[in-house]
Amino acid sequence: MNHNSTRPVGPLVIDIENITKDYVMGEEIVRALRGVSLQIHRNEYIAIMGPSGSGKSTLMNMLGCLDTPTSGRYEFNGRNVAEMDDDELAAIRNREIGFVFQTFNLLPRSTSLRNVELPLIYAGIDPETREEMAVRVLDEVGLGDRMNHKPNELSGGQRQRVAVARALVNNPSIILVTHERDIAAHARRTVHLRDGLIETDHAGFIPEVDLVALDRP
Amino acid sequence: MKRFLYELNESWRIAVAQMRSNMTRSALTALGVIIGIIAVTLMGTAVNGISIGFDNSMSVLGDDVLYVTQWPWKQVDDWWNYRDRKKIKTEYAETLNRMIERTPNSNLVVAVPTSSLFRSIKYGGNSVDNVFVLGTTSDFIVTSTIDCKEGRFFSDTESRGGASVVVIGYDVADALFPSENPIDKSVLINGQLFKVIGVNSRQGTFLGLFSWDSMVALPLGAFNKYFSSKSESDVRVKVKDKRKLAEAKDELTGLMRRVRGLQPEVKDDFSVNEQQAFKSTLDPVKNSIAVAGLFITGLSLFVGAIGIMNITFVSVKERTKEIGTRKALGARRRTILLQFLIESTALCLLGGFIGLTLAYLMCFGIEKAFPSFPIHFSLGLVFASMTVSVATGLISGFAPAWTASRLDPVVALRYE
Ligand SMILES: Nc1ncnc2c1ncn2[C@@H]1O[C@H](COP(=O)(O)OP(=O)(O)OP(=O)(O)O)[C@@H](O)[C@H]1O
Numbered sequence: 001m002n003h004n005s006t007r008p009v010g011p012l013v014i015d016i017e018n019i020t021k022d023y024v025m026g027e028e029i030v031r032a033l034r035g036v037s038l039q040i041h042r043n044e045y046i047a048i049m050g051p052s053g054s055g056k057s058t059l060m061n062m063l064g065c066l067d068t069p070t071s072g073r074y075e076f077n078g079r080n081v082a083e084m085d086d087d088e089l090a091a092i093r094n095r096e097i098g099f100v101f102q103t104f105n106l107l108p109r110s111t112s113l114r115n116v117e118l119p120l121i122y123a124g125i126d127p128e129t130r131e132e133m134a135v136r137v138l139d140e141v142g143l144g145d146r147m148n149h150k151p152n153e154l155s156g157g158q159r160q161r162v163a164v165a166r167a168l169v170n171n172p173s174i175i176l177v178t179h180e181r182d183i184a185a186h187a188r189r190t191v192h193l194r195d196g197l198i199e200t201d202h203a204g205f206i207p208e209v210d211l212v213a214l215d216r217p
Numbered sequence: 218m219k220r221f222l223y224e225l226n227e228s229w230r231i232a233v234a235q236m237r238s239n240m241t242r243s244a245l246t247a248l249g250v251i252i253g254i255i256a257v258t259l260m261g262t263a264v265n266g267i268s269i270g271f272d273n274s275m276s277v278l279g280d281d282v283l284y285v286t287q288w289p290w291k292q293v294d295d296w297w298n299y300r301d302r303k304k305i306k307t308e309y310a311e312t313l314n315r316m317i318e319r320t321p322n323s324n325l326v327v328a329v330p331t332s333s334l335f336r337s338i339k340y341g342g343n344s345v346d347n348v349f350v351l352g353t354t355s356d357f358i359v360t361s362t363i364d365c366k367e368g369r370f371f372s373d374t375e376s377r378g379g380a381s382v383v384v385i386g387y388d389v390a391d392a393l394f395p396s397e398n399p400i401d402k403s404v405l406i407n408g409q410l411f412k413v414i415g416v417n418s419r420q421g422t423f424l425g426l427f428s429w430d431s432m433v434a435l436p437l438g439a440f441n442k443y444f445s446s447k448s449e450s451d452v453r454v455k456v457k458d459k460r461k462l463a464e465a466k467d468e469l470t471g472l473m474r475r476v477r478g479l480q481p482e483v484k485d486d487f488s489v490n491e492q493q494a495f496k497s498t499l500d501p502v503k504n505s506i507a508v509a510g511l512f513i514t515g516l517s518l519f520v521g522a523i524g525i526m527n528i529t530f531v532s533v534k535e536r537t538k539e540i541g542t543r544k545a546l547g548a549r550r551r552t553i554l555l556q557f558l559i560e561s562t563a564l565c566l567l568g569g570f571i572g573l574t575l576a577y578l579m580c581f582g583i584e585k586a587f588p589s590f591p592i593h594f595s596l597g598l599v600f601a602s603m604t605v606s607v608a609t610g611l612i613s614g615f616a617p618a619w620t621a622s623r624l625d626p627v628v629a630l631r632y633e
Contacts, residue, residue, distance in 0.1 A: 066545060066626045087549045094547020101630070105542040109234050121227050122547035124220025166546070 010042025013173050014063060019072030019082075020196075021058050032058040033069070034196035042173065047184035047205055050193030057178075059193065064097055064176050065089045077173060094122050098167025102179040104159050106151040112138060112162045113147040119170045137165040228556040232563040235532070243564060246528045250568025250609065251575065253518030258576035258602045260514040264507040265593040271503050273420070274428060278492040281459035282360045283325075283469050285309070285452040289488040290495050302486045307332055307437060309476050310354070310452045316472050324465035325472075326455040329356045332440055332448040338385075338433065339405040340393040348389060349432040350406060352440020352448070360455045363429055368400045368415035371436055379438020384415035388430035409443045411435060462491060518605070521568065522613040529561045529617035540621055541629030554622040561614025562607055569606025573599060 021033040032055045040046060040063075050056050061067040062074065065081055068089070074081040076092060084092070093099075106115050116134040125133070138147055141161040151159055167175050177183050185205055192200040236243040284290070287302050307330035317325045331353045337346040355376040357363075363370070371382050383404065390399045390413075403410045420429045440448070456465040469489050477486060533540070540553060548556075580594045 061627050064545070066630070087551075090544060090547050090549045093545055099545050101542070101545075105538065105545075105630075107539060107542070109238060118543070119546045121223050122220075122543075122549070122552065124223060126219065127223070170547075 010044075012039060013042050013077060014038065014040040015073075015075040016062070017073040019062060019069035019074055021055075021062065021067070022070045032196055033062070035072070036193075036196070036198055038191065038198065038201075040174070044189060045187050046189045046191060047187035048191045048193065049184070050199070054193040055196040056193055058196075060176060060178060063174070064099060065092045090122075094119055095170060096173045098170065098172040098175040100160075100163045100167045100175065100177040100180070104151075104163040106159060106162055106166075108151055111148045111150055112143060112154070112165075115151070115162055116166045116169050119166065123170060133169055134165075137169045138162075140168075141165045224552050224555060225559070228552075228559040229563070231556060232560040235560055236563065236567070242528065243567075246524045247564055247568035247571070249521030249524035250518070250565050250606065251521075251572040253514075253521035253609075254569045254572025254602055254606060255576045255579070256514035256517045257511065257605065258573060258598060259579060259592075260510045261598050261601065262576070262580050262592045262594050264510055265595060265598065267506060268503055269593055271499060275492055275496055275499070276362055278495060279360055279362060279455075280492050281456045281462070282492070283454045283456060283462075283466060284490045285454065285469070285473060286488050286490060287451075290490040291498055299488075303477070305451050305487060307352075307441075307450050307452070309473070312476050313452065313454065313469075313472055316475070320468075324457050324461050324468050326457050327356050327359055328452050328454045329354055329360050330437055330450065330452050331357070332437065332450040334444060334448045336407050336444065338389060338393065340399075340402060343393045343395070345389055345392045345431075348406075350440070350444070351432055351434045352437040353434060354437055357434065360453050362420075363417055363434075365415040366418035367398070368413070370415055370434075376436045377438065379436050379442055381409065381411050381435075381439050382414045383411040383433050383435045384417065385413055385433045386417050386428070386430045387419040388428075389433055390416045406433070406435075407444050411439070462493075466491070518609060522565075522609045525561050525564055525610065526613040526616060528564070529557055529614050530620070532560065533557060533617045533621040537624065537629050537632040540624050541626050541632065544624070544626035545630060550622040553624075554618045557618035557621050558611060558614045561618070562610030565606045565610030565613070566603070569603055569609075572606075573602050576602075 016036060016038040018035045018037050019033060020031065020035055023030040023032055036055075036059060048056055048059060058067075062069055065076065065084075066089070068074075068082055068084070072082065076096065079092075081089070081092065099105075107118070110118075113131070113134055116138055117130050120130040120133060135144070135147065138144055141164055143158060143161055143165065146154060146158060146162075149158075151162070154162065187205045188203065190200075190202050190205050191198055192202075278284075285305055287305055288299050293299060310328040310330035313325075313328035317323050317328065331351055333349060333351045335347045336350045337344055338348050351357075353376075355371055355373045358370050365384065366387070368384070370384055371380065374380075375382055383406070385393070385399065385404070393399065393404060394402065399413045399416055401412060401414075403412050405411075417429050454465075454469055456462060458465075466489050470485065473487055473489070474485065479486065540548075543553065543556075577594060580592055583592055
């Protein structure tokens with residue numbers, strides 16, 4: 001395996017060793033991940049690329065603690081994720097992981113402020129602190145004047161910034177952004193997947209030239 | 218704990234927002250609960266009314282009075298054992314009173330004889346059939362809740378002398394004297410003239426159970442003189458302290474055995490009854506009315522609950538992606554469960570509140586239109602139906618909420 005994560009820029013956050021994920025479809029078993037090992041440190045900026053069906057989403061689900069691997073070891077900040085139950089995973093997601101979904105997944109009937117407050121509610125933070133934190137992050141992404149707007153009153157870019165603010169508000173250890181080529185283009189490390197295995201792991205952003213035409217990173 | 222409160226608050230806000238944004242749908246669903254609550258509440262008021270009516274009728278008997286009768290006041294399987302008992306005679310009362318006087322610290326106060334039969338009563342062109350005619354002594358008022366609206370009950374002298382006077386019930390007075398004052402008028406009972414000296418205040422009738430409103434009372438002497446024939450007699454005895462009813466009952470039984478001259482080994486050939494015995498035969502009737510009524514109306518609430526369940530399932534389905542998002546952001550199973558439970562409960566509470574208000578107005582209308590209809594709205598009922606609404610919400614929301622809380626976040630997020 002090509003493992004040249006060149007700059008360990010901080011302490012180890014994600015430590016994955018030989019994880020697999022099987023999906024059972026009736027008789028057939030789909031092996032979405034077939035033994036992936038990956039270390040990610042604080043302050044790294046990684047793009048995970050690969051052709052359609054190579055297992056990117058499956059890996060993302062693992063990294064985001066939305067799902068647990070079939071086998072293998074996964075430690076998040078030194079805690080064994082592979083054996084956690086649903087509510088423990090929820091707590092990890094709440095405190096350690098920020099998601100920016102491709103379609104943003106904002107709650108349509110809530111204002112920007114309330115959307116950003118949501119993770120804080122689940123974290124059990126009191127209303128005043130909650131609002132303070134949410135306002136601060138919204139200011140940071142330049143939406144200080146759109147706090148009481150609902151998603152359908154915002155432009156696409158503004159919605160994306162609300163989604164980013166929501167991902168940032170809990171001060172997570174890692175932020176996962178799905179299907180964003182523009183963001184991936186600035187990555188300083190690129191992991192290429194193919195058929196459920198890591199094919200290459202390079203420093204810098206290296207689009208898969210031969211696959212660009214088909215690629216849907 | 219704090220987190221729970223924040224989540225609760227958040228869920229509540231979502232529930233309200235959800236109801237607002239789906240006005241029509243929520244209203245239609247709540248309608249089922251509204252109808253259910255109206256039905257159950259109205260039935261509740263009726264059951265309440267029936268129960269109060271029963272108690273009212275029962276209070277005629279008095280809870281501190283014992284009744285010496287030939288037949289016991291309960292269902293008996295060996296009726297043949299009672300059939301041949303000697304009749305209770307009104308004279309026993311005097312004997313008993315003498316005995317009571319001689320007993321120091323007796324638990325009994327006074328024995329009052331009563332004889333009764335049904336006769337028709339006439340005054341001028343008006344007549345009432347099948348009136349319960351009671352012959353008794355002036356002591357009767359001690360044992361009864363009776364009180365006179367006009368005039369008075371007959372005196373000791375009238376009672377002893379067998380005067381031809383009568384005290385009539387409210388309904389009897391109403392029927393015979395629609396536009397006159399009955400006092401001092403003479404009514405005809407069994408071809409004999411009796412002067413009306415008192416009219417009882419209204420007691421209220423209920424399902425044809427005893428009520429003073431359709432009875433008349435006259436001195437026992439006169440009663441025996443004019444209609445001695447087939448009357449039923451018994452003796453009622455006032456008890457000093459109703460908390461010592463059992464002792465009083467034993468004492469009375471002892472006295473009656475002496476009156477009858479029974480040897481120790483002979484069984485009682487009379488029965489001593491109290492209101493409670495009657496109550497315990499009537500209570501099952503009352504309860505089955507209540508159970509049957511509430512069960513039938515409960516069905517309509519059940520239909521409403523199914524509506525709520527259905528809409529909550531729809532809501533879960535529609536918002537699968539939202540559930541996924543919430544889970545990704547850290548909502549735990551309990552949080553999601555709570556959210557949907559609160560939604561269904563809020564809907565039920567809303568329906569319950571509207572239903573209760575409507576039921577209250579209906580009750581008010583019914584009371585105004587038919588004053589005699591047994592219906593009774595109480596605070597307890599308000600509380601009960603609100604509890605029922607909440608319970609309906611929780612029960613009907615549980616299955617969908619549980620489904621939602623169990624959703625796999627990966628699957629939910631991918632749902633379109
Ligand atoms: N829930 C599932 N049940 C069965 N098979 C699944 C499931 N999810 C993913 N797979 C299979 O696992 C493999 C990897 O899927 P994955 O979604 O991770 O690929 P991907 O790299 O994200 O693809 P794309 O870029 O097209 O989204 C695919 O063959 C897919 O069919």
